[in-house]
Amino acid sequence: MPLPDTMQALVQLHDGYSGTQEGPSIDTLEPYLEAREVPVPQPQADQVVIKVDLAAVNPSDLHFIKGEYGQPRIKDAPAGFEGVGTVVAGDSPLVGQRVSFFATESGTWAEYAMTKSQGLIPCRPDLRAEDAAGQIVNPLTAMAMFDIVRESGAKSFVLNAAGSQLGKLLIGLGRDNGIAPIAVVRRAEQADLLRELGAAEVLVTSDDDMMAKAEPVLKSLKPRILLDAVGDQTTADLFFAMPNRARWVNYGKLSTTPPKLTQMGQLIFQHKVIEGFWLTCWMQETDPAKLGSVIEEVQERFVSGKWKTDVAAIVPLSEAMENLPAATKIPDGKVFIKP
Numbered sequence: 402m403p404l405p406d407t408m409q410a411l412v413q414l415h416d417g418y419s420g421t422q423e424g425p426s427i428d429t430l431e432p433y434l435e436a437r438e439v440p441v442p443q444p445q446a447d448q449v450v451i452k453v454d455l456a457a458v459n460p461s462d463l464h465f466i467k468g469e470y471g472q473p474r475i476k477d478a479p480a481g482f483e484g485v486g487t488v489v490a491g492d493s494p495l496v497g498q499r500v501s502f503f504a505t506e507s508g509t510w511a512e513y514a515m516t517k518s519q520g521l522i523p524c525r526p527d528l529r530a531e532d533a534a535g536q537i538v539n540p541l542t543a544m545a546m547f548d549i550v551r552e553s554g555a556k557s558f559v560l561n562a563a564g565s566q567l568g569k570l571l572i573g574l575g576r577d578n579g580i581a582p583i584a585v586v587r588r589a590e591q592a593d594l595l596r597e598l599g600a601a602e603v604l605v606t607s608d609d610d611m612m613a614k615a616e617p618v619l620k621s622l623k624p625r626i627l628l629d630a631v632g633d634q635t636t637a638d639l640f641f642a643m644p645n646r647a648r649w650v651n652y653g654k655l656s657t658t659p660p661k662l663t664q665m666g667q668l669i670f671q672h673k674v675i676e677g678f679w680l681t682c683w684m685q686e687t688d689p690a691k692l693g694s695v696i697e698e699v700q701e702r703f704v705s706g707k708w709k710t711d712v713a714a715i716v717p718l719s720e721a722m723e724n725l726p727a728a729t730k731i732p733d734g735k736v737f738i739k740p
């Protein structure tokens with residue numbers, strides 16, 4: 402079927418970086434995006450056009466549209482990194498098939514998106530649309546970072562923002578692999594659910610005596626890896642309270658107030674390490690055969706019920722300018738955009 406000439410999309414109003422550090426929260430989209438009718442992208446060699454069925458809204462999308470992410474914005478290009486849809490045009494044997502994808506050429510907050518032919522992930526028919534739309538960013542990051550945990554040889558690990566979608570995926574991996582998750586959250590009401598999912602311990606950063614509660618837990622469970630999406634003072638305090646050879650793996654910037662590093666000597670005398678993780682680099686560096694088996698496991702975990710995407714809201718594309726900001730404030734679930 403021929404593609405239409407134009408489509409609805411949420412397009413970016415700015416190029417490049419903003420220089421701000423406000424974090425991934427939005428009260429309005431108007432400073433960053435505009436709903437517009439734009440030309441449907443035309444695929445060149447090694448590119449495909451996908452009719453978007455459902456697009457994810459991740460913290461990275463919000464960092465990106467605000468000009469605070471690790472790559473520059475492109476004015477007039479549709480936003481949205483991740484989604485699921487049907488390949489409708491381009492250079493691929495997957496034309497006509499449902500795929501999860503990361504949009505490298507034209508974003509997913511639109512009726513049609515464009516990406517490279519190589520990065521497409523065919524979806525099992527029994528994979529729910531919400532799981533398929535968020536199949537790359539969080540699940541692959543969880544799998545990749547859990548390998549770091551496994552390789553540490555420790556019987557436990559620490560993760561913060563543990564009530565996030567990614568946190569819940571990591572807790573499920575810990576539970577199923579016998580490596581005890583020590584979950585750190587800022588709201589006590591998340592504790593019971595995280596324990597049910599498999600957290601061995603839950604530490605609440607709003608407790609006045611949180612570090613006093615953390616110290617015996619760290620001493621008895623001896624975690625080596627701290628998976629950190631927050632990057633605040635509590636994270637630094639936890640890291641410095643962890644055993645020798647602890648690794649602080651920062652993968653998110655949810656806090657807007659950076660920590661003070663109070664005990665740098667531990668990097669020298671206790672062999673502790675501070676490092677970063679970015680899925681984009683991991684995907685470029687990972688052997689395609691390994692990537693294929695990770696993706697198979699991801700789909701199996703969702704279909705078998707070991708993992709679940711909690712859905713806060715599905716916002717129609719036509720209402721996103723008005724309703725998306727409020728939807729992103731609903732706790733404990735992901736937001737999606739439906740073209």
Ligand SMILES: NC(=O)c1ccc[n+]([C@@H]2O[C@H](COP(=O)([O-])OP(=O)(O)OC[C@H]3O[C@@H](n4cnc5c(N)ncnc54)[C@H](OP(=O)(O)O)[C@@H]3O)[C@@H](O)[C@H]2O)c1
Pocket residue numbers: 459460461538539542562563564565566567568587588630631652653654655656657678679680681732733734735
């Ligand atoms: N580096 C990478 O390659 C990579 C890949 C994927 C994801 N990520 C990062 O992973 C993190 C989680 O993503 P997600 O999609 O799973 O998130 P999500 O489901 O949208 O949840 C966001 C979570 O962040 C918590 N949060 C927000 N601000 C916070 C703060 N200042 N201090 C502590 N907690 C805070 C929220 O806690 P409340 O419920 O209390 O509001 C909520 O649990 C994000 O930072 C994202 O950028 C990084």
